[in-house]
Amino acid sequence: MNSQHILIIDDEENMRHMLSVMLSRQGYRVELAANGGQGLDCLKNNAYDYILCDIRMPEMDGKTFLQQAMEEHVTTPVIMMSAYGTVETAIECMKLGAYDFISKPFKRDEIVMVLKKAEERERLKEENSHLREVVAGRFSYSGILSRNSGMQEIFNQIKKVADLKTTILVLGESGTGKELVARAVHLNGRRSQKPFVAVNCGAIPENLLESELFGHVRGAFTDASSDKEGLFEQADGGTLFLDEIGETPLALQVKLLRVLQEGEIRRVGDAASKKVDVRVISATSRDLAADVGTGCFREDLYFRLNVFCLQLPPLRERVEDIPLLAEHFMSRHGSGSDCQVLRLEPDAMRSLMAYRWPGNVRELENVIERACILSEGGRITSSSLPSPVRLLDESCPDESENDENLSIKKAEDAIERDLIRKALVKTGGNRTRAAKILEISHRSLLYKLKEYDIE
């Protein structure tokens, strides 16, 4: 039996009576209010599964009720009932976060249908959020989300080296998550209780970098009015993250190499040196090997830093992560929006999947954050996306005019085909292992190979 609790807000006595009788018969527990104000009072003392609310009412109308309920962060789905002449208001209410609306006069079945539909949607929502949790658990490591096999391999490598003192070099384009990876190494190793100190070697003026890293003693130079501890000492026992290592001036590269080899630092102006126990992780978006070739980076330091290398793939090479990350950033940035549930419409998703993301995950995060602000009624459409992302299709008009390009099915097929190819390349054509990576059965892989005509 249905024991869902419904609040009905309507100023017309007949309407309240009719709905009450009908819905009680359907097994709902019904409560009645004659205007928005009474409705709000009911909300103070009770939790409801659904609210049915008329729009035109004296004292407090439906829209005002909805606005106030939203301000109070009421999450109960509100279904507006609009009579002749209030349909526009009903649409405004949808934008404000109403769940649905039904036009008066309605037949008995209609209202039940709307409620069943809402129930179904709620159930799916719950299922989705559960699914989301499962996915997040399975496809995340220390806050790094990815379902890409290359990234999963990186998670494994992090687990293996985290506890060691091995020097690590993290490579990857800007915004691929290098700092996140460095932190994950630190947090999962036995140094996690000690400091993680990050320094951007490209952001500190050359003349200050040495004293920043190694510290200085009083009087070492004009401004040195007292002794100062450097970042190596601050990170003692923990991890020092040298970001943008490729920007380190050559003169300092020599000193850095010595510190790494000897495990001792010497403050600027100090005669004595001091032991430090620091794990060094460095990162760069430059092609460091090429810099070695052109003499901009010392080869000996390069080898010293590059004992263990983690190369992060750019986002465009792991498109399967885009929906996962988009969802993640929506839940992170969507909480400020006026709707509880944000939804990415298929057109928006298509644009996100097709874009090349030169700024990688950071750029995606910024785009989603902006889209959350621009979203209306909880929907993110492609018009909430910045033009470079959105206009991708329009830049090749011949294609976009074709209906085929609007097909989600086709786009999904294309992605699926691509993933299968990649899995086969990665496993050297081993179908059993490819099926494992793809997380589908061997049988369905064979079926898909045939369907997509892949050798």
Ligand SMILES: Nc1ncnc2c1ncn2[C@@H]1O[C@H](COP(=O)(O)OP(=O)(O)OP(=O)(O)O)[C@@H](O)[C@H]1O
């Ligand atoms: N796989 C991921 N899962 C979740 N968040 C991510 C992921 N990758 C990156 N991010 C987020 O994207 C942003 C950029 O990541 P991060 O700063 O680690 O990149 P980076 O490679 O160091 O960039 P840059 O080269 O510009 O310094 C951060 O907000 C980070 O939390």
Ligand SMILES: [Mg+2]
């Ligand atoms: Mg960074």
